[in-house]
Amino acid sequence: MDTVLVRWAAGRQFVGWDAEGHTLVMDAKAAHGGEGAGMRPLQVFLCGLAGCTGMDVVSILEKKRQDVRGLEIVVEGTQREDEYPKIYVDIHLHYRVTGYGVSPAAVERAIELSEEKYCSVGGMLGPQVAVRTSYEVLEADAPGSPLIDRRGRDA
Numbered sequence: 001m002d003t004v005l006v007r008w009a010a011g012r013q014f015v016g017w018d019a020e021g022h023t024l025v026m027d028a029k030a031a032h033g034g035e036g037a038g039m040r041p042l043q044v045f046l047c048g049l050a051g052c053t054g055m056d057v058v059s060i061l062e063k064k065r066q067d068v069r070g071l072e073i074v075v076e077g078t079q080r081e082d083e084y085p086k087i088y089v090d091i092h093l094h095y096r097v098t099g100y101g102v103s104p105a106a107v108e109r110a111i112e113l114s115e116e117k118y119c120s121v122g123g124m125l126g127p128q129v130a131v132r133t134s135y136e137v138l139e140a141d142a143p144g145s146p147l148i149d150r151r152g153r154d155a
Helices: 041-063 104-118
Strands: 004-010 013-018 023-026 067-079 088-100 130-139
Touching (some): 023 041, 041 067, 041 088
Antiparallel strands (some): 004 013
């Protein structure tokens, strides 16, 4: 069983802790009484979804012996506007896989396996949520070399 503690800090800000002492700050937008000092709870959910599927995809690609150097997942969620609760009705995950000689077919299959079988966070979404995925495979410079991102820092 997983257990977390979430404590109200002030205004609309809450801080959560897990059993290992990791923390997470959540806050509302200023327009809703917050200070914007942390992620909103629904943004935390999107991060959880991306983290869960990302762990699956990396693990599957490693098992397929793909030379993966980086993975970014851009997640866009659209909430319903006409009724409460304001759940996400459409979520799009775009995977950017960087590596050397990574097979697009392997990436596609890894995403499918995560979505259909392994991702626990995604598995909690009901049929009222449309989840769409897309991906791109970016080639690293050379096998064995460190990946340098476009901002000039080691990735």
